[in-house]
Amino acid sequence: MKKDAINVGIIGAGTVGGGAAAVLVRNAELIAHRAAPIRLAAIAELDRARGEALCSELSLPFDILTDDWLTLVGDPDIDIIVETIGGVELAHQIISSALKAGKSVVTANKDLMATHGGELLNIAGEMKTDLFFEAAVAGGIPIIQSVKEGFAGNRIGQIMGIVNGTTNYILTRMSESGADYAEALAEAQALGYAEADPTSDVAGHDAARKMAILASIAFNSRVSFDMVPCEGIDKISAWDIAYAEQFGYAIKMLGIARSDGQLIDVRVHPLMISKSHPLAAVRDSYNAIFVQGDALGSAMLYGRGAGALPTGSAIAGDIINATRNILHDSKARWGCTCHLELPVLPLDETLSKYYVRICVFDRIGVFAELSEALTANNISMDSVMQKRRLTDDRAEIVLITHQVRHADMMAALNDIERLDCVCEVSDYIRVEDESI
Amino acid sequence: MKKDAINVGIIGAGTVGGGAAAVLVRNAELIAHRAAPIRLAAIAELDRARGEALCSELSLPFDILTDDWLTLVGDPDIDIIVETIGGVELAHQIISSALKAGKSVVTANKDLMATHGGELLNIAGEMKTDLFFEAAVAGGIPIIQSVKEGFAGNRIGQIMGIVNGTTNYILTRMSESGADYAEALAEAQALGYAEADPTSDVAGHDAARKMAILASIAFNSRVSFDMVPCEGIDKISAWDIAYAEQFGYAIKMLGIARSDGQLIDVRVHPLMISKSHPLAAVRDSYNAIFVQGDALGSAMLYGRGAGALPTGSAIAGDIINATRNILHDSKARWGCTCHLELPVLPLDETLSKYYVRICVFDRIGVFAELSEALTANNISMDSVMQKRRLTDDRAEIVLITHQVRHADMMAALNDIERLDCVCEVSDYIRVEDESI
Numbered sequence: 001m002k003k004d005a006i007n008v009g010i011i012g013a014g015t016v017g018g019g020a021a022a023v024l025v026r027n028a029e030l031i032a033h034r035a036a037p038i039r040l041a042a043i044a045e046l047d048r049a050r051g052e053a054l055c056s057e058l059s060l061p062f063d064i065l066t067d068d069w070l071t072l073v074g075d076p077d078i079d080i081i082v083e084t085i086g087g088v089e090l091a092h093q094i095i096s097s098a099l100k101a102g103k104s105v106v107t108a109n110k111d112l113m114a115t116h117g118g119e120l121l122n123i124a125g126e127m128k129t130d131l132f133f134e135a136a137v138a139g140g141i142p143i144i145q146s147v148k149e150g151f152a153g154n155r156i157g158q159i160m161g162i163v164n165g166t167t168n169y170i171l172t173r174m175s176e177s178g179a180d181y182a183e184a185l186a187e188a189q190a191l192g193y194a195e196a197d198p199t200s201d202v203a204g205h206d207a208a209r210k211m212a213i214l215a216s217i218a219f220n221s222r223v224s225f226d227m228v229p230c231e232g233i234d235k236i237s238a239w240d241i242a243y244a245e246q247f248g249y250a251i252k253m254l255g256i257a258r259s260d261g262q263l264i265d266v267r268v269h270p271l272m273i274s275k276s277h278p279l280a281a282v283r284d285s286y287n288a289i290f291v292q293g294d295a296l297g298s299a300m301l302y303g304r305g306a307g308a309l310p311t312g313s314a315i316a317g318d319i320i321n322a323t324r325n326i327l328h329d330s331k332a333r334w335g336c337t338c339h340l341e342l343p344v345l346p347l348d349e350t351l352s353k354y355y356v357r358i359c360v361f362d363r364i365g366v367f368a369e370l371s372e373a374l375t376a377n378n379i380s381m382d383s384v385m386q387k388r389r390l391t392d393d394r395a396e397i398v399l400i401t402h403q404v405r406h407a408d409m410m411a412a413l414n415d416i417e418r419l420d421c422v423c424e425v426s427d428y429i430r431v432e433d434e435s436i
Numbered sequence: 437m438k439k440d441a442i443n444v445g446i447i448g449a450g451t452v453g454g455g456a457a458a459v460l461v462r463n464a465e466l467i468a469h470r471a472a473p474i475r476l477a478a479i480a481e482l483d484r485a486r487g488e489a490l491c492s493e494l495s496l497p498f499d500i501l502t503d504d505w506l507t508l509v510g511d512p513d514i515d516i517i518v519e520t521i522g523g524v525e526l527a528h529q530i531i532s533s534a535l536k537a538g539k540s541v542v543t544a545n546k547d548l549m550a551t552h553g554g555e556l557l558n559i560a561g562e563m564k565t566d567l568f569f570e571a572a573v574a575g576g577i578p579i580i581q582s583v584k585e586g587f588a589g590n591r592i593g594q595i596m597g598i599v600n601g602t603t604n605y606i607l608t609r610m611s612e613s614g615a616d617y618a619e620a621l622a623e624a625q626a627l628g629y630a631e632a633d634p635t636s637d638v639a640g641h642d643a644a645r646k647m648a649i650l651a652s653i654a655f656n657s658r659v660s661f662d663m664v665p666c667e668g669i670d671k672i673s674a675w676d677i678a679y680a681e682q683f684g685y686a687i688k689m690l691g692i693a694r695s696d697g698q699l700i701d702v703r704v705h706p707l708m709i710s711k712s713h714p715l716a717a718v719r720d721s722y723n724a725i726f727v728q729g730d731a732l733g734s735a736m737l738y739g740r741g742a743g744a745l746p747t748g749s750a751i752a753g754d755i756i757n758a759t760r761n762i763l764h765d766s767k768a769r770w771g772c773t774c775h776l777e778l779p780v781l782p783l784d785e786t787l788s789k790y791y792v793r794i795c796v797f798d799r800i801g802v803f804a805e806l807s808e809a810l811t812a813n814n815i816s817m818d819s820v821m822q823k824r825r826l827t828d829d830r831a832e833i834v835l836i837t838h839q840v841r842h843a844d845m846m847a848a849l850n851d852i853e854r855l856d857c858v859c860e861v862s863d864y865i866r867v868e869d870e871s872i
Binding site for chain 2: 019022031034141145148151154276295300309315320321328329330
């Protein structure tokens with residue numbers, strides 16, 4: 001099937017679908033010259049008023065609107081289906097049907113891809129068609145294309161990503177204005193960066209979905225959302241930020257995925273990284289993904305991780321990729337590359353340095369008691385252990401350990417919490433020293 | 437022609453060719469799973485000892501070596517030719533012959549692509565084959581792929597790049613250790629970052645070639661090396677670095693390419709940029725390219741711009757791209773996208789803010805005389821104009837202008853140099869205020 005022009009149907013005219021439509025319509029001439037004429041032929045949207053508003057904004061005729069997505073999937077003239085309704089069940093049904101109809105599919109749906117990605121990519125493979133999802137990870141940043149092609153000659157050892165703009169915004173505000181967590185979250189909510197219920201962002205679930213997708217591609221082994229342990233940023237205090245600053249670190253909410261080719265270590269949690277690390281300079285709601293490959297060395301891709309137009313940019317890039325494949329009869333050119341089944345390292349076995357902040361009753365022997373509890377759990381200390389007076393009888397002790405097993409660290413903190421001299425373990429945050 | 441495995445011939449076994457060979461051989465199994473089995477089938481190298489050393493290092497049989505590149509281009513079993521000899525004439529002949537033989541070609545040759553890129557891409561187009569050159573710009577950073585595909589839905593307004601590692605290393609040393617230019621250059625030479633004759637790097641020629649290539653792709657209009665004005669970093673002094681610091685700027689050697697769709701403004705010169713700009717944090721010999729698109733917003737790609745393995749990584753990515761096109765019978769899938777012929781803005785007409793450092797005889801009325809010379813040439817001042825005493829009778833005046841025409845600025849500096857109260861115009865550097 002060689003064609004001169006390509007018809008796109010968008011299912012879901014919300015923020016993301018609207019952004020994709022805007023890019024396709026406004027830059028139609030430019031895209032036609034770069035790849036081929038691409039026509040936005042149909043939009044499926046249950047909310048008629050929203051669909052009409054989008055059509056009016058982009059000077060599109062209302063007759064391209066329908067409330068029935070099946071019309072688009074069943075239309076032989078539609079070449080590419082763009083799924084932008086979000087959520088899992090219906091989106092799964094739409095994408096699965098569209099792929100089975102032999103259509104190329106583009107989606108921004110990280111929830112779906114992080115849970116059913118393998119199954120859907122298999123369907124695409126069987127049907128010899130394309131399923132692209134650049135917009136599912138880090139918005140406008142072309143990280144999936146880079147890992148699938150530009151970096152494909154590399155054994156990738158590590159991907160570290162700031163893949164959630166909300167948490168990066170909150171941590172930036174806490175770091176730059178001294179705001180505490182609740183203030184910074186309220187500010188993020190007022191600006192529309194955080195939802196009324198911010199759990200998915202601040203607890204790390206959103207980032208874990210993106211890391212599952214990235215780890216799968218980088219290590220050629222399927223990682224799904226439920227395999228990615230995550231810890232949130234809600235426990236980070238202004239004091240943690242201040243200590244980090246003092247020790248030369250920035251606190252970032254990071255997704256980390258590492259592999260030696262045998263095991264995959266993937267997780268999402270706050271991390272203290274050296275202020276000279278390129279990720280430390282990523283401010284506000286920006287995203288960035290830092291990749292280390294055996295040939296490449298270190299690389300980083302930085303940009304807008306969310307928003308109608310940046311996401312629309314990624315969707316348009318995927319549509320252009322799919323279009324070229326249709327016109328050159330080369331669909332399924334990338335395919336799914338998960339040919340391995342590597343085990344994921346259990347959280348307990350992961351290794352990190354830890355910063356720990358402990359509130360103690362300030363009396364002689366406190367350091368010794370803490371040290372003993374740490375040593376008994378195989379935890380050795382790095383250089384830092386310092387004390388700050390809180391009240392007449394209370395003090396705060398801050399320490400940084402050497403690299404230790406997570407399970408040992410948790411056991412040590414459990415023991416420490418039960419010491420008579422300890423009021424509470426206020427917080428712990430992993431620490432990474434590598435500067436580049 | 438659908439094949440199961442792909443044969444690659446590398447012409448030139450120097451640093452870059454050796455790096456590409458190492459990536460292909462060491463990661464052969466991984467590449468086979470991700471794309472297809474790719475075999476390094478032949479190496480053409482005039483220096484037999486160098487060829488044998490490379491084969492020994494990679495456990496390759498010596499019988500893949502030849503001293504005659506024509507053997508590779510004429511061999512029907514070779515699918516992809518990798519040109520890594522550098523230089524212009526012979527490389528041109530090799531690539532042109534290989535394309536005419538219908539082979540896919542991968543090159544790291546910026547000199548060639550910045551002068552004869554259009555002609556060679558036309559040959560590739562006529563022969564319906566691929567000519568890829570990711571490694572010609574910013575080493576391991578997948579900027580060409582990103583602009584050709586990931587960002588292809590965007591009207592790109594601006595690309596600003598640190599695309600020369602040598603000058604970035606020198607400026608980083610000057611900024612961080614207070615070294616003067618000569619010291620920092622000597623250090624770069626001792627580390628192998630700068631050549632014995634550093635002209636091509638420090639005068640901006642190397643960066644100008646890369647910007648010509650990037651501007652051509654971003655604006656769909658051919659820009660060649662001779663159209664890119666450049667100024668070097670050899671005039672930058674430790675004092676300029678110190679003033680920049682004081683005003684909140686970093687000095688970077690930048691390639692700038694802008695277009696409004698009608699005109700292209702492309703040039704290479706030192707620039708003072710806000711310290712909060714992502715490019716300001718790019719240290720040492722790293723490269724980074726900052727892209728602004730109408731949908732994308734701001735994005736930046738960062739990584740190693742040179743070195744055997746990072747360049748080998750980019751070449752391997754191109755070989756994988758070419759391989760997929762061969763296997764899916766979709767060669768010339770990207771093609772050349774320079775369908776416009778936009779004029780390049782003459783240097784005289786370019787607009788910038790300028791920082792100027794002037795040595796004067798310190799007497800009453802100096803500020804007034806300088807101001808008059810500026811005003812007479814349509815130059816208005818921004819906020820800064822300050823004086824530092826040098827000797828009993830001499831002082832240094834530093835000022836920053838508003839945005840002005842380059843020709844006006846040069847005329848004003850010419851007038852200023854002829855004032856009785858002026859010893860010399862020590863330096864001028866363009867200034868950019870935008871933070872992101």
